[in-house]
Amino acid sequence: MTSLRSTALPPVAAEGAIVVFGATGGVGRHAVEQLLGAGQEVIAVVRDAAKGTPLAKAGARVVIHDLQHDDSGRLSRHLTGAESVLFAAGARYGAPLDELDAVDRGGAVAAVAAAREAGAARFVHVSAIGADSGPPPGFDDAWWTSYYAAKHAANETVRTSGPQWTVIRPGALTDPPQRVMSA
Secondary structure: OOOOOOOOOOOOOOOOEEEEEOOOOHHHHHHHHHHHHOOOOEEEEEOOHHHHHHHHHHOOEEEEOOOOOOOHHHHHHHOOOEEEEEEOOOOOOOOOHHHHHHHHHHHHHHHHHHHHHHOOOEEEEEOOOOOOOOOOOOOOOHHHHHHHHHHHHHHHHHHOOOOEEEEEOOOOOOOOOOOOOOO
16 A cells, blocks of 8 residues: 655745745645745745744744735735745635635735736746636535636636746645535
8 A cells, every 4th residue: 555645845946035825724834834944935924923923933934914804005015025926825615705705816816916016926826626617516506606706717817917827726725624526
């Protein structure tokens, strides 16, 4: 029987910092850990200052920013010197639809604009499998429909953003699932 083990990512060859939005969530937390372990400068964008404390102690520069409520115009000054941006923020399953849209669509749009203004060369967006084709069968209630619409709109913004871009469409994320989809 083969076991899967987590392995370190190869060293990152970025000259500037890598910004991680959603740095305290499942994907973001792992990305920050791997990047810091590779000696990379990291700017961790978090909503909750208390959750950002361990990231600061580990060596990340922490920026407190609530994608739903804070002024998106102030983001670019926090991204000065950034080479790349990883947008891994997302509303939790079952969040109110206005929060879902504000974070998963609006937050990504604001992050793309800030990255462009700050001169970041690359933008990576963590989206969802099927985001460009709509929810799969059984995931067609109002929440999932809104989730896929928000991810699709964010994907379109990223595609036309200017910097090099990558959209990642995972089938499941690392946080405890409320409902798991398989690819």
